[in-house]
Amino acid sequence: MTPTPEQLRQWDRRIVWHAFTQMVEYEPFIIERAKGCTLVDVDGREYLDGVSSLWCNVHGHRHPKLDAAIRRQLDKVAHVTSLGASNPTTIELARRLVDLAPAGLEHVFFSDDGATAVEVAIKMALQYWRQRAEPRPEKTGYVALGGAYHGDTLGSVSVGGVPRFHAMFEPLLFDVFRLPAPDSYRLPEGVTAENLAAHCLGQLERLLEEHHERIAAMVVEPLVQCAAGMIMHPAGYLRGVRELTARYDVLLIADEVAVGMGRTGRMFACEHEGVTPDLLCLAKGLTGGYLPLAATLTTDAIWGAFLGDFAENKTFYHGHTYGGNPLGAAVALATLDVFDEEQTLVNLGPKIARLGEHLARIGRLPHVGDVRQRGLIGAAELVRDRRTKAPYAWDERRGMRVCEHARGEGVWLRPLGDVIVLMPPLAVTLDELDRIALAAERGIVAAT
Numbered sequence: 001m002t003p004t005p006e007q008l009r010q011w012d013r014r015i016v017w018h019a020f021t022q023m024v025e026y027e028p029f030i031i032e033r034a035k036g037c038t039l040v041d042v043d044g045r046e047y048l049d050g051v052s053s054l055w056c057n058v059h060g061h062r063h064p065k066l067d068a069a070i071r072r073q074l075d076k077v078a079h080v081t082s083l084g085a086s087n088p089t090t091i092e093l094a095r096r097l098v099d100l101a102p103a104g105l106e107h108v109f110f111s112d113d114g115a116t117a118v119e120v121a122i123k124m125a126l127q128y129w130r131q132r133a134e135p136r137p138e139k140t141g142y143v144a145l146g147g148a149y150h151g152d153t154l155g156s157v158s159v160g161g162v163p164r165f166h167a168m169f170e171p172l173l174f175d176v177f178r179l180p181a182p183d184s185y186r187l188p189e190g191v192t193a194e195n196l197a198a199h200c201l202g203q204l205e206r207l208l209e210e211h212h213e214r215i216a217a218m219v220v221e222p223l224v225q226c227a228a229g230m231i232m233h234p235a236g237y238l239r240g241v242r243e244l245t246a247r248y249d250v251l252l253i254a255d256e257v258a259v260g261m262g263r264t265g266r267m268f269a270c271e272h273e274g275v276t277p278d279l280l281c282l283a284k285g286l287t288g289g290y291l292p293l294a295a296t297l298t299t300d301a302i303w304g305a306f307l308g309d310f311a312e313n314k315t316f317y318h319g320h321t322y323g324g325n326p327l328g329a330a331v332a333l334a335t336l337d338v339f340d341e342e343q344t345l346v347n348l349g350p351k352i353a354r355l356g357e358h359l360a361r362i363g364r365l366p367h368v369g370d371v372r373q374r375g376l377i378g379a380a381e382l383v384r385d386r387r388t389k390a391p392y393a394w395d396e397r398r399g400m401r402v403c404e405h406a407r408g409e410g411v412w413l414r415p416l417g418d419v420i421v422l423m424p425p426l427a428v429t430l431d432e433l434d435r436i437a438l439a440a441e442r443g444i445v446a447a448t
Contacts, residue, residue: 005030005042020165029407034061037428039412047412050436052425054414055226055258057289059338060427066288069334073327082110082324090329096336097295100267102276105297109316110324114257114283115151117294118219121253121279122155123318124302125217128251131314132305136213143177143207143218143250147228150219150255159219162227177211179203181225182233185370185381186389193234201240208248217251217278222269223374226258229419230379232372239273251278251302257294261285261335262345262426265352265375278302288335289425293328344426352376354430355422358437365441367448378422380440382448392418398447405443411436413443420444 003011009028018026030042037060039047049057059066073089080087094108109124111117122142129139144150144159151157157166158173161181166173182200184193191199208215222238225231245252254277259269261284266272270280279302283294308314322328339345355378362380363371369383382398384390392398399415406413413436415421420440424433 008042036060036062037425037432045410047407047410048432048436048439049425050406050411050413050440051421051423052285053289054284055263055423056284056287057425058261058285058335058427059288059342059344060425063288063338063427065338065341066290066331066334069330070290070327073330076326078325078327079322080324080326081321083319086324087326087329089326089333090324093329093332094295096333097282097297100336101280101297102268102270104276104299105280106300107298107303109296109298110329111294111296111320112292112322113151113294114255114281115153115156116320117257117281117283117296118150118156118159118253118255119153120296120318121255121281121298122159122217122219124279124296124298124316125251125253127316128302128305129216131308132301138214139216141175141177141211141215143179143204143215145179145220145225146181147183147225147231148181148219148221149225149227150221151257177207177215179207181228181231182237184232184234185372197234197237197240200234200237201244204241205244208244208250212248212250215248215250217253218245219253219255221255222259222275223264223272224259224269224377226377227416229381229416230372230377230421232374236273238270238275242273242275242277253277253279253281255281257281257283259374259377262339262348263375263377263423265348266345267339269374286335287328287331288338290331290335291325291328292322293325293332348376348426350430351426351428351433354433355437358434358441359422362437362441362444365444365448368444376423376426376428378437379416380420380422380444382418382420382444394418401447402440402443405446406436406439409435409439409442411439413440 012028031039032042033040037049039049097108109120129136142159146161148161150160160166223233260282280297287293306314306316359371359378367382368380369386369389370381372379384392399418402420403413403415
């Protein structure tokens, strides 16, 4: 017998343990089906997906080409291990990613999700320094930014910098060299927007000058630190980071899990500043938001350090049961095809402009301290006092109240504290974008 909506809600409250959710307060929100940018719950109510199902949906839900790709692959094989075996679909995806990625990234290691893609990069970096032709085993440290979020495995949490998420696990984590985030809104004292990049790069250079011999890699989210509250980095910062890490012989890990796959207006955020990292991490939108699949791309130099006779023990001893799963690879290939066939990036221009118009208007509201945008990533930060930038007390949950109002208007949003995030699928129409932004705006007025 099919469970009733009320039975599902009861089971959801009592049995399912939801991520980043206080279960005492949880009110079930159960999505039964979706089409395009519209979600439908078990009671038949419709909601526009204003956050791309946590920033991963690209071409909309139930896209016919993506659905068909999975069905075709099911007629071949659903699972092939990547431990000593392969399959044509995954091999073809690796080839496509290498062709698309910044020049110099020639090899692909597949895993499951964003955290594992970063975990792979962290471990690869350490092992590279120990196994290259001129080993540097003392290089075991990592540089990361304040407010960084790179996932929830222990390695990715160690380089993460969100105390509310990570403080509980501190006894399990390794130390990192932590630098302040180059936050274009909350500027350091005496620093202007014009010299923020130079100021932050100066901090990095001083750190590298003193400690580079012990540092294996720097981990950075290019252009936008998403979970930190959509912190936007100043122009030139990423390029400067690449130049400094190269100068001081430190690897650069670019975590493009959230900002890759077209989110910033280009396929990869690194393209905006002509940067090739040593390791590039992808997930979320890689499969259009359909299935778990992640990739860590790297260079010939790093790949070469893992090659040798079996007795040399240079193998990368890391792997996941579903790494490179052919179903995920099939829908990822279809996702890339749709980018080409529907000219997704070309057609983003009017949507990016329309989002900017909405944000400019929202930015004039009394308790909106800042609005920020990069491509089809938009955010509005609520503050108690615009002049001082003083925040609301976190337990007032202003951001959540905004999203509750929007949900009442049929728009699904999820805040980052008091930062309201507007991050719909790239397939969103202008009309849908208008409805999402207007619901957010009315929610801000109601909640502040």
